[in-house]
Amino acid sequence: MSSELPFENVFAGRRVLVTGHTGFKGSWLCAWLLKLGADVTGFALPPATSPCHFDLLGLEGRMRHIVGDLRDPAAVYDAVATAKPDVVFHLAAQALVRYSYDEPIETFDTNVMGTVHVLDAVRRVGGVQAVINITSDKAYDNKEWIWGYRESDAMGGRDPYSASKGAAELVFHAYAQSFLTPLGIRSASVRAGNVVGGGDWAADRIIPDCIRAIERGEPVFLRNPTAVRPWQHVLEPLGGYMMIAAKLMTGAPQIQTGEGWNFGPSARDCQPVLRLAEAVVKHWGKGAVEVAPATDGAAKHEAHLLRLNCDKANNILGWWPAWRFEDTMRETVGWYKAWAGGADVWDLTQAQIAAYEQAALLANTPEAA
Template identity: 45%
Template structure:
């Protein structure tokens, strides 16, 4: 799909633009000609992707908290966007244990606030609401979760995302199902890696910090299996979904999974071994005992719906995903222009791979 044909000249409002995935999506939207307005918190560090790419000079950013409904409604009214991508969130399982109430306020009530803003902004045609693969009731089985499987969540983060999905479904059925109303969908993806992510308690940022500190990385849950994917894979899914919703309407409303090729489902330990082998540096340590919070042991997504109905396909094998990620962190200390150009080069390489599918 030629995304420029759909997004060029469109006014797109993006929540969470300073976050890891949000900043990559803002860059991609700008690259294909959209007029991007971002709302979210200020970047946590100068190394975050938003700052590293110099995105503040190419998009419009409003600093606000999505828990403040009146403020974000003012930004919606001032922007009059054609499309909305909602990525603002409290994104960490570990943080949800220390701040559970805040996690629910941001991830669940915050999602309701964005949907309410969409409901009261006549210009909006499409809203893509990003949740998480952790929204499912985890059964610790080997099968990929389908969009129709039960929602749930053991930890506060997962539960907040499951609850957000229920809110989204309610708004779709109550307010966004008739012709002439915005087309709303939810997108479920997780375990996304790529340059510019320096969040705590995430395996790749922790690994990159361990390289800088020249010490082994402690592997918290070495046997946990996750659907690893480079950030460009789900973002292309979000963009393709938004474009299809815009052109084909309510038949593409609802929930969508975006996960990797099945062979990219690796244990944390195996992923680290591959990073160390390919990057030719680093060391990991697996403690005999590790005090930790509960996390799912096995998690996988069934992406059949996106493949067959949307025409989306993951294209990056594990080695290419790791190469992309190492190259992106490798330019971390260069100029914002160099980082921006390198990110764009990876988007171009990724889209060339998509053309071969």
């Protein structure tokens, strides 16, 4: 078995631009890239919550931090020109389904035109070796069937958020074919399941809602307890993103540029919302779960069933999920409990990254597969 992950020595000394670095996934990615020795620049709006993982990690003092709006093409261009990146991870987005019903214009403007602005800046600035465009499993036109969506399935979306992510995929495909590939810039668009992990305090997301309820001594209320989601720890897809980026930068011949990739849990780890909430209560050691009565949210459509097929990443990249559902919940709740107990968040986060790396080394072997 190899003693290191496939991307472990690729990012040292590399210039990396992460859009959305002040968000939940972006802050975890930056912490991991810094551990690997990368020269990291971030471009994003100020953190949207207090507390937030970005601030608790002290990332503003550990990397180049640029505040700007994805909807401003000049600001995006300046950030790319300043970073002079070898690789770009585009995570910045309006990421909440229910918020997209309240602010559809903002959602489309950020997720669709924001992607245009990033990809256009990359082609104009030049020098970029690889681009990883991060969208969502909700980019697929969800028929709520029992099998997982493949990368070749149709894009779409009934709600504004899902539609904006489907449209962002079309934008990526057009830019990859028309500009990036002819310029020698290798690229991929990646889609993950419902990510969870420590350091997320966003509104209207299940784990933060559970933690807030427990801290207040209130029951965890669920509006859609039977909905099945592909839950995975945030480090799972981030490892996949870095794996595909490393292969693109090193010119791995089996990786075609401009394609889509899924990174999700195994089918047996796709669980209903109720089980996730019960797992939070179990690992915290207190709390209760109740089903909320119907509210105005009942009129806002949310998918009931969504799964990803990850055969492509399994067979071509050799990427496999490292943590099962119970592992994910133990690590996630453990992070929040440690934070609540006064742990140093940088050390806590780096320790979980190191633990995940060891688990991934075991998972990403022919024997484990």
